[in-house]
Amino acid sequence: MYRININGQDHDVDVDGETPLLWVLRDILGLTGTKYGCGIKVCAACTVLVNGEPEKSCGFSVAEAVGTSVTTIEGLSPDRSHVLQQAWIAEQVPQCGFCQSGMLLAASALMTEYPNPSDSRINDKMDNICVCGTYQRIRAAIHRAAEG
């Protein structure tokens, strides 16, 4: 049994300690906003925040998550009111939308560190894959969010 804190709530989960946090979130807790894309920590669709830092949850075990504070897309805001969510809608960023949970969380971590990041900073820091090709709009949405 592992006690993990997700979006401010404690959960006790009875799984193998090696189980990646991704699958605990999705299959055990029903938090399906966190996506599976590759399983090898490359595509970053599974990005969550662990103590505020972006982490690829497909390669981060539930045992490692114990004692940390995890934020998933469901916890970014209760009502789509986060400045990045608003900017994402204003810029009409998503296409298929599958990668956008990870994108939003990566962007929120980026903006915590750099409140007004340049394009090159965004390019350096965000390695999430979007097959639809929404990168340009993501940059625009981050700038919009930074401007408030």
Place this chain on the structure above:
Amino acid sequence: MSTLEITKGTVVNRRQFLATTGGLLLAFSFEDNHHAAEAQGLPGTQVTGFVRIGADESITVLVGGGEMGQGIYSGLAQGVAEELMVDWETVQVGPVAAGLSWLSGGSTGIRRRLTSMRTAGAAAREMLIAAAAEQWGVLPSVCSAAHGMVTNSITSETLSYGSLAVRAAAMPVPSAPPLVPSSAFRIIGTSVARPDLPSKTDGSAIFGLDVMLPDMLFAVVKHCPVFGGTLRSTPPRPPGATHVVPLGNAVAVVATNTWQAMEAARKLEARWNFPAGYLNIDSAVIRSQAQNLIVNGPAVVAESRGDVAGAFAGAASTFQRNYYVPYLAHCCMEVLSATVHYDGETCDIYAPTQAPNAVLGAAKAVTGLPADKINVVPTFMGGGLGRKFEVDYITQALKIGMALRKPVKLMWPRPEDMQHDQYRPMALVRVRAAMDASGNITGWAARTATPSILGQRGPLPPSGVDSQAVEGLVNLSYGFGSRLIEFARHPALVPVGFWRSVGASINGFVTESAIDEIALATGADPVVLRRRLLAADPRSLAVLNAAAELGEWFSPVPPGRARGIALVWSFGSIVAEVAEISVPVAGTIKVHRVSCAVDCGMAINPNSVEAQMQGGITHGLSAALWGEVPMKAGRATTRNFSNYRVLQMRESPQVDVRIINSGAPLGGIGEPGVPPIAPALANAYARLTGRRVRSLPFFPGATMGDD
């Protein structure tokens, strides 16, 4: 405005709707020659969409195409909202029942169905006006509709659509209701917000992989590694699995969560039969077979105009080059998945699919149940790209569901998704051209050696030509003096399928690279040469010139950079792109910006058109730079994004889009952004480095991360 929650109750049946809400339900056809809407009814199989006006003031448009990011939910609903005289924010959008759906492909969603969507909205509007007139005892001509209300112009009284809906439902359906003239459009042609996007910013959008049912089990698939191979016998259940289910060419491993199923599948000990000749599924063998086919045939004629032999006999100069493109994987962000609950009498299927009707067909075939016992719920797709037309994964999920008689979700882990795709075919294409003394192209000949997508799905027509294989080679608008286009069917057994823009993704590269080479060889500017070849096609000329202007074609290039241009016709649209690149480090390309001009007749939602161009260019750049699925020993050697690199943020260029509303018949928009970028890149690269890339990708063997 919002999307309906995708749940079992989403696909409202007519009786249920009328019993619970009451109101006007119009069922209508999307086919161009079946505009007549029919109130309150389900008049047969031509009906592929619904407009509902509820007594509770709800306005709902149900569309028969799947939403995979292309914006079909907004584009079609815009047509209804325009004619219905309602505000965009009041419209809900969701999917129709599977049996009434259409295939989402060929970039047809909006262009083939907008008119009948508009007609349905107009018919509903006229019926609501007629209902109001009856209630007031006035002539309909003194009533008008706006913002979801009917107004009596004499008394200034108003009635809401919701209050009129039940009465409206009894009104005759007008056969030819007047449509809003384009000069008065409020919604069509504007960049309305897409209704599906808010749910894609908070994790609430339900994709196929996100379906959760009570007491559900989780299955992953393990295929025979060799194409065409079969399972020898049902393997023993590995530790951690609750079940194994044999699937012919694969085994499903079932457990109580996805991770356990994947771990158990790793321990699976399955034995396979490999088919005869499987070692010939090898990239080097396949390419040498193609080389033989383009030299020796056999080949069939796909298009022949004028005297090509005479043109070559009398040529002042000639040109001949071969171009090669590899197999490509779809690698949608969302791997293949489907959820089935079969209890012996009914069957529910939740699926990310481009073809809900084909899912229904597969379910009938696999379960033997009649259609009315089968409930197909299409979910959002995390990308479709042509892969989610197919029903291989659906059939597997059905078989697992039948074996278990419990809710079960099947997922293909990424390596299975990449290694058992239905790939964009490879192709080797030989282009020959004959020029006169002034550099005019008097003869044009192309022969493609490529596997047949259609031929793997049924017999080819008597001509022997696979139309998909020659898209982008035939019917070119260029004013060549004569032309001969041939198709040589390649026998490779690798499964092939429809990949965003299909043949145009191959032949756009071929044709536009060859045109550029001829321009350089004859000392002509590539834009000037194309202008000459398009002298009789003002629409294409306008697109070419717009891209050249946007991309500053005739202005000096910044130091260390070069530009390349290409123009491709596909799916009824014309797209030209200018790529501006540099080579900061040998073995890389930096794409600084791409300038794109598109004529799709009219942009219904300009913001969505721009998004599709940006997306198509990104997708095409990934393929051109790194995309390749090498074949070895009967298998695809691609495993994951680790050895199938795609564009990331830092490589993503600024893409500027200019839309030309020419008024031509509507063209597609989901696919046509893809084809021009590979040749624009190759043409820029040749100008910058003097090196012509005729074989894609630019950088084979690229990797990203480890697996």
